[in-house]
Amino acid sequence: MFVLDSRLQQDTVCLGEYPLCRLLLMNDVQYPWFILVPRREDVSELFQLDAADQLQLWRETTGLAELLKDCFAADKMNVATLGNVVSQLHMHVIVRRRDDVSWPAPVWGRHPTQAYTVEQVAALKARLRSVLAGDFCFVEG
Template sequence: MFTLDSRLQQDTVLIGDFPLCRLLLSNDANYPWFILVPRREDISELFQLDVTDQRQLWQETTALAELLKDSFDADKLNVATLGNVVSQLHMHVIVRKRDDAAWPAPVWGKHPAKPYTAEQIEQVRERLRVVLTDDFRFLED
């Protein structure tokens, strides 16, 4: 049974589900920062996913990155799995702009997180509703 790591649960806003991954929004309005978490139990590394799930994760990641680049007018996208603090496998997809709070440095630890307001979260959801396909299911917290 899939359970989201408590730190991810605490630091993010639930957006919805792709066929494999749960889509979260990092609760830091400094950057449109999304996190994909494969809904598989006890997975901390990419190679622990079977080949089918590896392909699906990559398809969901690249599709999300492409739509975020266009929808958020990104200058660059940062896509990575790190997992040094949260071991549950998760993929960061971060929209970067030349005028963002940390540009060109990495976003981690650069500035304190600036939590989204309820209105800002709804604006992000609405922006995503326009571009996400039928294989995505929006969920509420």
């Protein structure tokens, strides 16, 4: 049974689900920062996914990155699995812009986080509804 890591639950807002991954929004309004988490039990490394899931994770990741690059006029997309603090396999998809508060340094630990308001999350979901389609299902609330 898939259970989302408590740290990811605490630090993110759930946006919805792809066929394989749950899509989360890092609760920091300074960056459009998304996290894909494969809904598989006890997986901490990419190679622990079977071949079909590896391919699906890559499809979901690259598709999301491409949509976000256009939607947010990104200068660069940062895509990575790290997992040094949260061992559950998750893929960061971060929109970077030359005018963001951390450019060109990494986003981690640079500045205190600034949480989204309910209204900001709703506006972001509305913006994404126009570009996310097909096999993505938003979570309401």
